[in-house]
Amino acid sequence: MSNEQSGAGEATPRPRTLVQMLPSYSRSPAAGKARWVASSNESWMSPSPAALAAMADSVQRSNRYPSLAGDRLVAALADTLGLSETQVAVGAGSLALLGQVLAAFAGPGDEVLYAWRSYEAYPILVTLAGARSVEVPLDAAHRHDTAAMRRAITERTTVVLLCNPNNPTGTVLAIGEVESFLAGVPGHVLVVLDEAYVEFSGSSGDTVPLLTKHPNLVILRTFSKAHALAGARAGYLLGPEDVVRAIRKVAPPFGLSAVAEAGAVAALADTDYLLGTVAAVSGEREFLHRELEALGLRVPDSGGNFLWIPENGRRAADIERACAAHGVSVRAFDGEGVRVTIGPRQASLAVLAALDEPGTARCAETRQAVPTTYPHHSTGGAS
CATH class of the missing domain: 3.40.640.10 (Type I PLP-dependent aspartate aminotransferase-like (Major domain))
Structure with a gap:
């Protein structure tokens, strides 16, 4: 069959104009590599x-x-x-x-x-x-x-x-x-x-x-x-x-x-399992919020299973990279801030280490002083 008969060289199908206008849904570049996934607001605990x-x-x-x-x-x-x-x-x-x-x-x-x-x-x-x-x-x-x-x-x-x-x-x-x-x-x-x-x-x-x-x-x-x-x-x-x-x-x-x-x-x-999940997330959210503010970061109160860290003088992309280096994927919104999904205590500590000066005594003391398990819920690696 000739090119003319097969249509070779002709224009290919084109999507509607509005498709070209669609913004892309973002994804943390570290999400598939990190030990703790704190970039998608998933639960770190398994379902009921x-x-x-x-x-x-x-x-x-x-x-x-x-x-x-x-x-x-x-x-x-x-x-x-x-x-x-x-x-x-x-x-x-x-x-x-x-x-x-x-x-x-x-x-x-x-x-x-x-x-x-x-x-x-x-x-x-x-x-x-x-x-x-x-x-x-x-x-x-x-x-x-x-x-x-x-x-x-x-x-x-x-x-x-x-x-x-x-x-x-x-x-x-x-x-x-x-x-x-x-x-x-x-x-x-x-x-x-x-x-x-x-x-x-x-x-x-x-x-x-x-x-x-x-x-x-x-x-x-x-x-x-x-x-x-x-x-x-x-x-x-x-x-x-x-x-x-x-x-x-x-x-x-x-x-x-x-x-x-x-x-x-x-x-x-x-409902009992739901209440246990919410209590575990809320408790860890309060801990991470308190510790982030102790580092001098202004973090708004959150009603979700995540915290928002405005750029506060540090670029969102830099925070994202620092967290990835400590095994945590977070979601950066360039020019605005970083969203961190609440995960198990080890994930919170990794975020704090990424945002603090490496190896400081404060982080080392915090790491030793906090629990890492929650009643009747799994604390698997994904958050």
């Missing part, structure tokens, strides 16, 4: 034994499709949270559900408003929806500037994203601040309260009652963080029936795997 057993059992029936809309998990969440099943949608992580929200409520000509810096997937998903991102800078304390966000809402705004606790800074809007913000948002604008880390903030039950007061509110949560099911991919959305109905319409069929659903249902029921 009940969740592991449920997933193993589910694998035996992998020849069958899962339910169309994650019916078992929807029912379990509705029962646990005191909601109707028509107010709950589930999917392959809260990120997938956010993509559905934007597919249903944002498109060409629309604006999606969010704080910045915040979760780096936001501009990717907004661009994919064909909408325009409107980024409102955080305030000097690395928190959402809710007054500035309200002022930035225009007639083209269709969705506002509130990441609370905020990723990567860990800062938290109190329930009163969230309510005050909602009161100032026009009713036709959908507010998405992204609570991926809410269990670590101590306020996991506070926002659900807001759904009855604000029909333009939806809440996103995940099993990836506190429930330690990041690899299974399960998340959920809570909201008004009409909003949930629209989100389900744009969902791909069988979007939640049967294995993930089984693990999530079991993890949801194992």
